[in-house]
Amino acid sequence: xxxxSDEDEVWRQIVAxxxxxxxxxxxxxxxxxxxxxxxxxxxxxxxxxxxxxxPLPEEFAxxxxxxxxxxxTEDDEGxxxxxxxxxxxxxxxxxxxxxLALFGGPAYLLLSAALSWRLQGWMLFTAVxxxxxxxxxxxxxxxxxPPTDGWDDGAVV
Numbered sequence: 165x166x167x168x169s170d171e172d173e174v175w176r177q178i179v180a181x182x183x184x185x186x187x188x189x190x191x192x193x194x195x196x197x198x199x200x201x202x203x204x205x206x207x208x209x210x211x212x213x214x215x216x217x218x219p220l221p222e223e224f225a226x227x228x229x230x231x232x233x234x235x236x237t238e239d240d241e242g243x244x245x246x247x248x249x250x251x252x253x254x255x256x257x258x259x260x261x262x263x264l265a266l267f268g269g270p271a272y273l274l275l276s277a278a279l280s281w282r283l284q285g286w287m288l289f290t291a292v293x294x295x296x297x298x299x300x301x302x303x304x305x306x307x308x309x310p311p312t313d314g315w316d317d318g319a320v321v
Contacts, residue, residue, distance in 0.1 A: 265298030
């Protein structure tokens with residue numbers, strides 16, 4: 165037999181047994197029987213604990229009555245509550261104008277296209293120039309020099 169005919173025979177066997185169901189034997193499994201899952205998962209019955217009431221003296225009678233804030237702090241116990249974020253830094257007028265130009269130029273063009281406004285050449289030029297100018301102004305003002313508050317040695321572990 166040639167190698168090609170062996171491959172053809174194997175292919176015919178695969179196609180012929182395509183719809184056959186496989187019989188799984190425990191010897192054919194690649195894992196031990198102890199790792200097989202049961203057919204139906206076991207059911208667990210959990211009983212609620214019975215409450216035990218002890219008589220309390222008069223001075224402890226109001227201990228069970230908590231205010232809403234005390235109850236909320238007990239429910240939140242163990243959860244991290246982040247501190248409020250610091251205020252945003254103040255920006256100067258030039259940065260505000262650069263952001264306005266960066267978003268205002270394309271917004272004007274989008275609005276004029278949506279409302280079918282007829283744009284003159286100078287209006288189109290101004291909108292595109294505002295976008296490019298705002299982008300360039302923000303990049304130039306970004307600054308890539310060393311920090312002014314001292315040398316940065318990288319992360320501190």
